[in-house]
C-alpha cells in the first residue's frame with residue numbers, strides 16, 4: 620500500500636510528502652481566488668478561465684474542441700460554457716473561413732474588459748513568488764516544469780505547450796542544456812516556455 624502524504628507521520632519522515640501537501644494547499648488557494656473573482660462578475664470559474672484564455676491565444680486555439688482539451692473537460696461542458704458567455708454578450712462566434720462546420724470564438728469588447736479585470740486573480744500568489752531570490756525562483760520553476768511534464772506524460776493533464784514536449788526542443792545540444800531548433804538558440808532555464816505560441820507537439824508525447 621502507498622504511504623499517504625496526508626498522514627502527518629509520513630510527512631515527518633521526509634520532505635516529498637510535505638511538498639505534495641503544500642502543492643495541494645496552493646491549488647486550493649487558486650480555486651478559492653478564482654471562485655471569488657468569478658462570483659464578483661456573476662460568472663462561473665470555467666467561464667472566467669475561458670475568457671482569459673481567449674485573450675491570449677491565436678484563433679486556431681479558440682475553438683470548442685481545443686478549449687475542451689485545454690481545460691480537460693468534455694466538449695458538451697465547454698459548449699454550455701460558450702453558450703452562457705454568448706448569452707451574456709462576452710463572446711461571439713465567427714465561422715472559420717473554408718470550414719462551414721467550424722467556429723472561432725472571439726471576445727467582445729465587454730468580454731475583453733472582464734478578462735482584463737479577472738486575470739489579476741492570482742496576485743496574492745504572485746507576490747510571494749516574486750519576492751523569492753532569483754536562484755530560488757529559477758529552481759522552483761524547473762522543479763514545477765518537471766512535475767507538469769510528468770503529469771502530461773502520465774495522461775493526467777492534456778495539452779502542454781511547454782519546451783519539454785516540443786518537436787524543436789533539444790537537451791545538451793551545442794553545449795547548451797536547453798536548445799530551441801526553431802529559434803536557433805540556446806535557452807536559459809528561465810527562458811523555457813510553458814505556453815509557447817510556436818510549440819509543435821512531439822509525436823512520441825501523445
Ligand code: SF4
Nearest residue numbers: 782785788799815817
Ligand atoms: S518552439 Fe517554443 S516550445 Fe518549442 S522549443 Fe522553441 S521555445 Fe520551446
